Amino acid sequence: xxxxxxxxxxxxxxxxxxxxxxxxxxxxxxxxxxxxxxxxxxxxxxxxxxxxxxxxxxxxxxxxxxxxxxxxxxxxxxxxxxxxxxxxxxxxxxxxxxxxxxxxxxxxxxxxxxxxxxxxxxxxxxxxxxxxxxxxxxxxxxxxxxxxxxxxxxxxxxxxxxxxxxxxxxxxxxxxxxxxxxxxxxxxxxxxxxxxxxxxxxxxxxxxxxxxxxxxxxxxxxxxxxxxxxxxxxxxxxxxxxxxxxxxxxxxxxxxxxxxxxxxxxxxxxxxxxxxxxxxxxxxxxxxxxxxxxxxxxxxxxxxxxxxxxxxxxxxxxxxxxxxxxxxxxxxxxxxxxxxxxxxxxxxxxxxxxxxxxxxxxxxxxxxxxxxxxxxxxxxxxxxxxxxxxxxxxxxxxxxxxxxxxxxxxxxxxxxxxxxxxxxxxxxxxxxxxxxxxxxxxxxxxxxxxxxxxxxxx
Numbered sequence: 093x094x095x096x097x098x099x100x101x102x103x104x105x106x107x108x109x110x111x112x113x114x115x116x117x118x119x120x121x122x123x124x125x126x127x128x129x130x131x132x133x134x135x136x137x138x139x140x141x142x143x144x145x146x147x148x149x150x151x152x153x154x155x156x157x158x159x160x161x162x163x164x165x166x167x168x169x170x171x172x173x174x175x176x177x178x179x180x181x182x183x184x185x186x187x188x189x190x191x192x193x194x195x196x197x198x199x200x201x202x203x204x205x206x207x208x209x210x211x212x213x214x215x216x217x218x219x220x221x222x223x224x225x226x227x228x229x230x231x232x233x234x235x236x237x238x239x240x241x242x243x244x245x246x247x248x249x250x251x252x253x254x255x256x257x258x259x260x261x262x263x264x265x266x267x268x269x270x271x272x273x274x275x276x277x278x279x280x281x282x283x284x285x286x287x288x289x290x291x292x293x294x295x296x297x298x299x300x301x302x303x304x305x306x307x308x309x310x311x312x313x314x315x316x317x318x319x320x321x322x323x324x325x326x327x328x329x330x331x332x333x334x335x336x337x338x339x340x341x342x343x344x345x346x347x348x349x350x351x352x353x354x355x356x357x358x359x360x361x362x363x364x365x366x367x368x369x370x371x372x373x374x375x376x377x378x379x380x381x382x383x384x385x386x387x388x389x390x391x392x393x394x395x396x397x398x399x400x401x402x403x404x405x406x407x408x409x410x411x412x413x414x415x416x417x418x419x420x421x422x423x424x425x426x427x428x429x430x431x432x433x434x435x436x437x438x439x440x441x442x443x444x445x446x447x448x449x450x451x452x453x454x455x456x457x458x459x460x461x462x463x464x465x466x467x468x469x470x471x472x473x474x475x476x477x478x479x480x481x482x483x484x485x486x487x488x489x490x491x492x493x494x495x496x497x498x499x500x501x502x503x504x505x506x507x508x509x510x511x512x513x514x515x516x517x518x519x520x521x522x523x524x525x526x527x528x529x530x531x532x533x534x535x536x537x538x539x540x541x542x543x544x545x546x547x548x549x550x
Contacts, residue, residue, distance in 0.1 A: 144354035152223035157322035165246040166395035183224035229289035326350040
């Protein structure tokens with residue numbers, strides 16, 4: 093549709109009778125003297141919900157998106173903090189199977205990883221794939237963390253471009269080491285987390301198996317028909333044109349224009365109503381890119397509406413250093429929470445902050461003014477001598493108990509053997525008695541026969 097804007101009114105014309113665009117064919121409203129008329133072509137985007145979803149397809153060596161990442165960062169964070177948008181970064185990766193790199197011969201050299209499944213034909217080849225994997229892992233780290241660190245992906249991307257990619261000796265800086273150095277400068281926990289993320293996704297060994305992250309990115313790219321870098325999609329629609337966004341207004345930034353068109357009519361945020369300022373230099377812009385705006389950048393590098401915002405300096409540690417990771421413990425000491433025993437710093441041996449109890453040479457937790465301090469004779473906890481005595485006593489008791497148990501066990505075994513032997517003897521005796529009885533009966537009978545033979549016959 094065409095919107096015709098005049099000084100005090102807008103005329104919405106559903107149809108202008110234009111078959112092919114041309115100045116001679118267009119029908120224009122009458123223009124009053126000394127009044128300007130502006131014709132603007134608008135298009136609609138899908139509105140799945142109140143929040144606009146947009147994504148950028150880029151790469152670790154995508155020079156065309158460098159300015160966009162620098163210029164768009166603050167606006168992106170403003171949108172995200174207020175839940176206006178959902179941003180998802182993607183990396184452009186070629187499918188090595190389409191190039192015949194997964195036939196097992198590794199003919200594609202260092203252009204591939206994961207046994208030829210993933211392919212890169214530009215600078216640093218395999219290294220670029222590895223760094224692309226890190227970009228996705230950084231975004232996963234941002235979304236999995238409970239603290240407000242939405243800026244980490246943008247900050248890491250800009251640091252990578254500045255210190256590792258767009259350098260005079262790119263062959264020495266376009267490395268894994270350089271990427272982890274940038275992560276460490278932003279968040280001390282991010283490097284270890286990203287390493288684990290890469291490993292758990294399958295790694296990127298040259299002859300290794302499937303890397304699930306790279307596999308998903310390849311599938312997403314093919315499904316979305318992404319063929320050029322960089323590419324920005326808003327509500328699944330591709331944004332055409334230059335995306336540098338040197339000035340963040342609808343008229344000068346294609347990405348902002350598309351995002352604002354993605355909101356339901358009347359629900360667009362105030363950023364969508366900004367207009368280019370006349371002769372507005374960079375020094376007149378606030379951190380959100382708005383001329384004469386009021387937004388400020390805190391020490392964490394986050395652009396916020398004011399210093400009263402609850403997120404202001406949220407990354408600053410108790411030592412006043414951004415991203416130092418230092419916090420106050422229970423006793424008010426400013427320490428790094430990664431230091432062993434940091435919560436116990438400032439406590440005495442009783443666990444009381446600022447207490448005066450200490451462990452004496454005997455190992456007792458006592459006040460230094462206690463009369464039994466360092467007096468192991470009266471030690472309740474035991475010093476070295478008491479510890480030895482206690483250990484000896486314990487050893488004697490243990491040996492006594494063990495000896496008693498051994499004696500009882502041996503006695504039980506002897507008793508069982510004796511009772512078993514008695515049972516065997518009893519059975520043997522019973523058997524022998526039976527045989528003796530038989531012998532006695534046999535002898536009597538023989539004697540009777542003998543007597544009978546000696547008697548005379550009548």
